[in-house]
Amino acid sequence: MSVSEKPLIQAFLREPVDHVPIWLMRQAGRYLPEYRALRARAGGFLDFCYTPELAAEATLQPIRRFGLDGAIVFSDILVIPHAMGQTVEFREGEGPVLAPVRTVDDVARLDMWSMREKLKPVYETLDRVKRDLPGKTALIGFAGAPWTLAAYMIEGGSSRDFRHAKGWALRAPEEFDRLMVLLETAVTQHLLSQIEAGAEAVQIFDSWAGVIPGALFERLCVRPLRNIAARLKADHPHVPVIAFPRGAGMGYARIAAVAAFDGLSIDFTVPAAWARDNLQKLVTVQGNLDPVALVEGGAAMEGEARRILETLGNGPMVFNLGHGVIPETPPENVGALVELVHGWRG
Amino acid sequence: MSVSEKPLIQAFLREPVDHVPIWLMRQAGRYLPEYRALRARAGGFLDFCYTPELAAEATLQPIRRFGLDGAIVFSDILVIPHAMGQTVEFREGEGPVLAPVRTVDDVARLDMWSMREKLKPVYETLDRVKRDLPGKTALIGFAGAPWTLAAYMIEGGSSRDFRHAKGWALRAPEEFDRLMVLLETAVTQHLLSQIEAGAEAVQIFDSWAGVIPGALFERLCVRPLRNIAARLKADHPHVPVIAFPRGAGMGYARIAAVAAFDGLSIDFTVPAAWARDNLQKLVTVQGNLDPVALVEGGAAMEGEARRILETLGNGPMVFNLGHGVIPETPPENVGALVELVHGWRG
Numbered sequence: 086m087s088v089s090e091k092p093l094i095q096a097f098l099r100e101p102v103d104h105v106p107i108w109l110m111r112q113a114g115r116y117l118p119e120y121r122a123l124r125a126r127a128g129g130f131l132d133f134c135y136t137p138e139l140a141a142e143a144t145l146q147p148i149r150r151f152g153l154d155g156a157i158v159f160s161d162i163l164v165i166p167h168a169m170g171q172t173v174e175f176r177e178g179e180g181p182v183l184a185p186v187r188t189v190d191d192v193a194r195l196d197m198w199s200m201r202e203k204l205k206p207v208y209e210t211l212d213r214v215k216r217d218l219p220g221k222t223a224l225i226g227f228a229g230a231p232w233t234l235a236a237y238m239i240e241g242g243s244s245r246d247f248r249h250a251k252g253w254a255l256r257a258p259e260e261f262d263r264l265m266v267l268l269e270t271a272v273t274q275h276l277l278s279q280i281e282a283g284a285e286a287v288q289i290f291d292s293w294a295g296v297i298p299g300a301l302f303e304r305l306c307v308r309p310l311r312n313i314a315a316r317l318k319a320d321h322p323h324v325p326v327i328a329f330p331r332g333a334g335m336g337y338a339r340i341a342a343v344a345a346f347d348g349l350s351i352d353f354t355v356p357a358a359w360a361r362d363n364l365q366k367l368v369t370v371q372g373n374l375d376p377v378a379l380v381e382g383g384a385a386m387e388g389e390a391r392r393i394l395e396t397l398g399n400g401p402m403v404f405n406l407g408h409g410v411i412p413e414t415p416p417e418n419v420g421a422l423v424e425l426v427h428g429w430r431g
Numbered sequence: 432m433s434v435s436e437k438p439l440i441q442a443f444l445r446e447p448v449d450h451v452p453i454w455l456m457r458q459a460g461r462y463l464p465e466y467r468a469l470r471a472r473a474g475g476f477l478d479f480c481y482t483p484e485l486a487a488e489a490t491l492q493p494i495r496r497f498g499l500d501g502a503i504v505f506s507d508i509l510v511i512p513h514a515m516g517q518t519v520e521f522r523e524g525e526g527p528v529l530a531p532v533r534t535v536d537d538v539a540r541l542d543m544w545s546m547r548e549k550l551k552p553v554y555e556t557l558d559r560v561k562r563d564l565p566g567k568t569a570l571i572g573f574a575g576a577p578w579t580l581a582a583y584m585i586e587g588g589s590s591r592d593f594r595h596a597k598g599w600a601l602r603a604p605e606e607f608d609r610l611m612v613l614l615e616t617a618v619t620q621h622l623l624s625q626i627e628a629g630a631e632a633v634q635i636f637d638s639w640a641g642v643i644p645g646a647l648f649e650r651l652c653v654r655p656l657r658n659i660a661a662r663l664k665a666d667h668p669h670v671p672v673i674a675f676p677r678g679a680g681m682g683y684a685r686i687a688a689v690a691a692f693d694g695l696s697i698d699f700t701v702p703a704a705w706a707r708d709n710l711q712k713l714v715t716v717q718g719n720l721d722p723v724a725l726v727e728g729g730a731a732m733e734g735e736a737r738r739i740l741e742t743l744g745n746g747p748m749v750f751n752l753g754h755g756v757i758p759e760t761p762p763e764n765v766g767a768l769v770e771l772v773h774g775w776r777g
Binding site: 332385 | 598641681727729
């Protein structure tokens with residue numbers, strides 16, 4: 086008997102599915118008018134994330150509209166540094182701004198003690214969503230990967246060259262690794278707590294994997310992801326764990342080889358045939374329509390989506406984008422994509 | 432007898448060299464006080480590029496200081512759209528701003544007729560530099576690749592998601608390809624003219640290769656680069672042609688397989704061992720120290736540089752960065768790197 090009746094979970098556990106499941110990164114977001122209305126009711130962006138009533142509603146909006154196979158909890162990867170006591174601000178149109186962590190003393194001031202308490206609203210959101218979710222839709226939890234969180238925390242936001250984060254990793258590896266160890270622990274605990282609160286699958290976003298120098302990829306990306314996934318699988322063998330080391334290039338094959346991962350999300354630059362030949366034997370491949378094709382819609386979108394389905398759809402796959410939904414995306418294009426994917430037969 | 436006595440040219444033509452040659456992307460730039468002084472004498476950035484006296488001096492500054500093996504002409508990839516009549520402005524700290532080209536009519540208004548005249552200052556710069564260059568230093572010309580130029584021209588600058596450029600390529604390939612054909616021609620002509628003016632090697636920068644969806648990589652990156660390189664080699668078989676499809680990931684192997692390329696520049700994410708095993712049989716590999724290591728200097732930089740040399744230095748290689756020099760780089764670190772590379776023996 087199947088562990089789950091939900092197609093998304095079945096696909097990640099390599100069980101037979103009656104259709105290719107689909108969900109979209111940033112499926113809850115500014116492209117939806119109902120999201121913009123909800124957003125206007127919250128104060129700051131983090132208040133929004135930490136108000137279970139609003140965050141649960143944001144999570145459910147795209148599910149009601151499109152009948153997606155997965156609902157990803159509405160939250161942000163920066164709740165972890167925030168819960169550690171780092172100042173995190175979201176300024177409109179600017180991206181996140183953090184008070185940079187750049188010394189061993191800064192690391193020592195991070196508060197691992199009260200994180201759980203601060204993150205409780207996220208778990209309450211999962212609990213609320215779970216109660217209202219359609220029976221076939223799976224609930225997905227997530228966290229940022231240690232390197233990506235470290236990069237934001239050290240740079241104090243996004244960066245052109247990540248020179249502070251990479252410079253520290255190169256100059257004083259043992260100092261830098263103190264932060265990485267704390268983050269590995271925090272990410273693991275946050276994901277375990279999300280599973281306990283009802284998440285049926287979890288995704289780890291290593292959004293800045295694509296800026297790691299080749300020689301550091303094992304240390305900054307593969308090793309922490311392997312440790313986190315191994316711990317999650319030990320406790321919850323039937324909860325799929327998905328990695329998204331965005332922009333990893335040839336590094337994708339190394340993450341696919343990590344036994345504890347059930348799923349690997351690939352960005353839009355990865356040729357589908359390469360993913361089929363090199364990744365799909367090891368993991369369920371998730372991806373990888375270019376979000377620009379979803380903005381375009383029509384024949385261009387359909388052609389690209391069908392090409393991906395023809396190449397990957399007969400192996401274990403979950404349809405997704407290769408990056409998040411772009412705010413200018415017409416919602417009806419998302420509806421058309423879900424219909425196309427659900428109607429496709431290999 | 433060797434075609435050239437210059438180590439950089441010898442390395443690209445797979446001839447024996449007495450040391451691993453080195454040059455650095457953005458070796459002429461803001462990290463040098465003499466550059467900042469020179470820059471202050473020019474008006475706008477394009478005026479600077481188009482004043483042969485100043486541009487030649489900027490080209491020569493790092494050669495005098497560091498004894499690099501290659502001098503890349505001081506210019507910009509956006510001189511091509513500018514010479515085609517597109518409005519291009521460089522605003523301090525903002526990056527380039529262009530009046531976007533988004534329709535067939537916009538493409539039709541591009542002026543291929545007077546480009547050569549407008550680009551003459553670049554050729555005059557090469558001519559001046561050539562006269563003052565030390566005997567063992569090779570002069571390098573360059574251009575942006577058609578996709579990268581098209582992306583800037585269509586978006587009107589840099590972009591988070593390149594949705595206008597990619598959207599057009601997906602929606603109306605035959606319209607988009609009209610622009611690509613013009614750019615392929617313009618890039619070819621600009622590189623041929625640089626060779627005629629004294630360039631002994633040329634590099635094509637496909638700086639946005641890393642945002643091309645997998646299914647379009649052949650059409651937007653490989654095909655135009657192949658066409659340009661084939662034409663250059665037909666006319667100038669002994670002038671090395673180097674590609675830098677930045678962020679291409681597994682796409683690097685496809686560019687390496689293009690017979691007309693002598694060199695392939697790799698970004699810092701590419702593991703050196705992978706480049707040795709997959710690229711070096713086909714092309715001279717150029718790269719790929721992370722520019723952050725050059726900001727750090729000291730043992731961190733030396734360790735990374737030696738690791739790259741140990742892995743790639745016995746095949747045909749040219750030492751370079753995996754991206755441009757960061758403005759905060761201490762000049763003395765560049766001196767130390769050149770000394771290390773020149774002193775290394777495999």
